[in-house]
Amino acid sequence: MNFRQMIEELRRLDTRNPGAWPRWVHLSAAVLAAAAIVALGAKVFIQPKYEELNRQKRTEAELRTTFEAKQQKVAALDAYKAQLEQMQHSFGDMLKQLPSKSEVANLLNDISQTRIASSLEEELFQPQPEVPKEFYAEIPNRIVVTGTYHQMGAFVSGVAALPRIVTIDEVEIVPVPGVAKDQLRMSALAKTYRYLTEGAPAPATPGGAAK
Numbered sequence: 001m002n003f004r005q006m007i008e009e010l011r012r013l014d015t016r017n018p019g020a021w022p023r024w025v026h027l028s029a030a031v032l033a034a035a036a037i038v039a040l041g042a043k044v045f046i047q048p049k050y051e052e053l054n055r056q057k058r059t060e061a062e063l064r065t066t067f068e069a070k071q072q073k074v075a076a077l078d079a080y081k082a083q084l085e086q087m088q089h090s091f092g093d094m095l096k097q098l099p100s101k102s103e104v105a106n107l108l109n110d111i112s113q114t115r116i117a118s119s120l121e122e123e124l125f126q127p128q129p130e131v132p133k134e135f136y137a138e139i140p141n142r143i144v145v146t147g148t149y150h151q152m153g154a155f156v157s158g159v160a161a162l163p164r165i166v167t168i169d170e171v172e173i174v175p176v177p178g179v180a181k182d183q184l185r186m187s188a189l190a191k192t193y194r195y196l197t198e199g200a201p202a203p204a205t206p207g208g209a210a211k
Contacts, residue, residue, distance in 0.1 A: 104139060107164050107192050111141070114162070118155035120147040123185070132196070139192045148182045149173075159190065167191045 108127070115122060124144035131138040145155070152173065159166050170189040175181070 104192065104194050107162070107166070108141065110162055110164075111143075111159060111166065111190060111192075114158035115143075115145060115155055118147070118151050118158060120145040120151050120155055124187075128189075136193050136195050139194060141190045141192070142187075143190050144185065144187045146176055146183060146185045149184060152184065152186050165193055 112122075112125065122143070122145055124142060126142040128140040128142060131140065145152070147155075156168055159168060168188050168190055171186065172188070173184050173186045176183040176185050
């Protein structure tokens, strides 16, 4: 049977008497019905499962990303701990460079001895009121000395080499009028520091309360 004959038979089909249809029409109708049922079943039952599977895959990818990020943090935890221990150790070393209250006088004397060793003449060495900070006190000392540029350089280097922390701020160097050209006058604020032990009273501020 050719295609044209099949078309003619389809035109002559009696829809009110399906039993009289040719066998090939029955088979084709059964195949079409089965295909429709499969398509409907796929839409009703399979497609929701497929969409749910895709959602689960996306959720799995997000969880994997979160897990990997947390795993990296955990892996770096040991490095963070080692860095913290190193910082605490360095902080402890810095605290050791801060003199206690009883050692401040000796430190001020060391600054004076450094000035003498540098052959500078002292015009002023005036301790200023302590400035309280969070865990230490700042002890500024106003100094005015005269000498040559190299002598002043030796003094600053000597102060920097002291075992305790001393900083030189507010430096001003001017020629000394009426003397040799190489004679200079340096005014500066030499700051020392002392550690405030736990429970120790804070030092008095310039116009503040008593210790």
